[in-house]
Amino acid sequence: MTKRLARRAVLGGGMAGGLALAGLGGGSARAAGGGESRRAGGVGGEVYVPVVAGAGGGPVGSDRVHVLKVGPRDAETVVVLVPGMFGAANGFRLMARDLVASVPGVQVWALDRREENLADRTGFGSGAADPVGYYLDGRYRSLEPASAGYVGRWGLERALDDLRCVVLAARAGGRRRVVLGGHSWGATSALAYAAWDFDGRPGYRDLAGLAVLDGGVRGAFEGTGTPVQDSPEEVRERLAAIAGGRVLDMTLSGVGLGDRAESTQIWYQLAGWYAHHDPDGRSVLQDRVPAALRVPFPVTNAALLGSFVDAGFGWPNDISVHSGRLAPAGDGEGVRGWVDDGITPIGRVAQAYAGPVPGVWEWYWPARLSVDLDVSDAYADTDLARTLGLRLRHAAGLDIPLYAFQTSYSKGTVVESARRVVAESRVPYAAYESDDGMNHLDPLFAxxxxxxxxxxLAEFLRRVAGSTGAR
Known part of the structure; x- marks a missing residue:
């Protein structure tokens, strides 16, 4: 989802100013838990299934990942998409539907990492009458870092070994071609997979193409104002913190919706759930929103979600979209609704955020994975990479096509970095695309x-499917 939350304050001038402007401007499933979740109809149907992965030392049931599959089972091309930091599979559902509808013979697989097994989403399941009480009153099952030392070992090696289980399943023994892509740090993960050494076999040999969405390596995040933290001194400090018990990345707690690793993600899903099920009803959550983030007048469930995700409310680029604005005062007996006048309708955001399974936001992000992805930015077999066990040995050998897309988030450095990757490898052709009218999350929900x-991306996939056989 996001690489790293922008370091500007969202509880002070940025967020408060956005709320003030928005307030005064006025005119401008099924139950979580087991088995397989299905959606009938559509373009080939949709299923959410587990994929067995290697042992990771976690609790029973955690040695697996999950995949949301959208599109025909007999597709000759499978697009495997990896979410970014704190992202989860449902963030790709709407994009997947659009791709499958646009490109014949394509199926999309959206990945949920093994960390998703640790989240308790039962409060959103079928028949749930009071999800807000279940989550905000602390009745859900939470992960305590003190009892989760195994998460401190879930770095990039673990993540890519898990991802390979998915890629190999998608390849079906070489009968299908696989295009591997990702959003934000998911793009970094996809590129790392391509350069990774899997017991002497380069990762790119499993693939027919790469798709980089608003992320990457070789300086992709330089333009965001939050470049990677990969100096040896920074890495030593971060590893020491993990060894001392800080196994979870706490970045999203900076939003101000709670101080637990999962607090912000729960709030976003709650907001989406109510906005999806009763968009025009008075907000169920508003009175419980922390005062610093609360809209100072009654709003609908849809408008409350809008205040959480729209760029007009002062949110950083990496966690916001261009959706719309609050309805003028006086509508709906004093309860203000939401007006869609942006590229990303709030109903699409609500549909995705509501879940329940899979979700859009991953609850528990391993701090070690953050370290490894930062170090992977060099995209080379450096001394530091080898010290961390990162087998980035085959970047120069990449011989598959690459697609790169950037929004306003990186101010141009995503495409610049993709050009470096191409120039330093054997990539046969590349497509570079930009839309400065988008924020970081707009490509997922617009x-x-x-x-x-x-x-x-659909144009790129048609070219790959038309010129490449299964590898």
Whole structure:
């Protein structure tokens, strides 16, 4: 989802100012838990299934990942998409539907990492009457870092070994071609997979193409204002913190919606759940929103979600979209609703965020994975990479096509970095696309007609499918 939350304050001038402007401007499933979740109809149907992975030292049931599959089972091309930091599979569902509808013979697999097994989403399941009480009153099952030392070992090696289980399943013994992609740090993960050494076999030999969405390596995040932290001194400090028990990345607690690793993610899903099920009803959550983030007048469930995700409320680029605005005062007996006048309708955000399974936001992100992904930015077999067990040995050998897309988030450095990767490898051709009218999350949820990322990625996939056999 996001690489790293922008370091500017969201509880002070940025967020408060956005709320003030928004307030005064006025005119401008099924139960969580087991088995398989299915959606009938559509373009080939949708299923959410487990994939067995290697032993990771976690609790029973955690040695697996999950995949949301969208599109025909007999597709000759499978697009495997990896979410970014704190992202989860449902963040790709709408994009997947658009791609499958646009490109014949394509199926999309969206990955949920093994960390997703640790989240308790039962409060959103079928028949749930009071999800807000279940989660905000602390009745859900939470992960205590003191009892989760195994998460401190879930770094990039573990993540890529898990991802390979998915890629190999998608390849079906070489009968299908696989295009591997990702969003934000998911793009970094996809590129790392391609350069990784799997017992002497380069990862790119499993693939027919790469798709980088608003992330990557070789300085992709330089333009965001939060470049990677990969000096030896920074890495030593971060590893020491992990060894001392800080096994979870706490970045999202900076939003101000709670101080637990999962607090912000729960709030976002709650907001999406109510906005999806009763968009025009008075907000169920508003009175419980922390005062610093609360809209100072009654709003609907849809408008409350809008205040959490829209860029007009002062949220950083990496966690926001261009959706719309609050309805003028006086509508709906004093309860203000939401007006869609952006590229990403709030109903699409709500549909994705509501879940329940899979979700959009991963609850528990391993701090070690953050370290490893930062170090992977060099995209080379450096001394530091070898010390961390990162087998990035084959970047120069990449011989598959690459697609790169950037929004306003990176101020141009995503495409610049992709060009470096191409120049330093044997990539046969590349497509570079940009849309500065998008924020970091817009490509995931924007309306089909306004989604530059989906349209241009579909063009790339048609070219790959038309020129490449299964590898």
């Amino acid at each position: 309306a089909t007609a306004h989604n530059t990322a989906t349209r241009t």
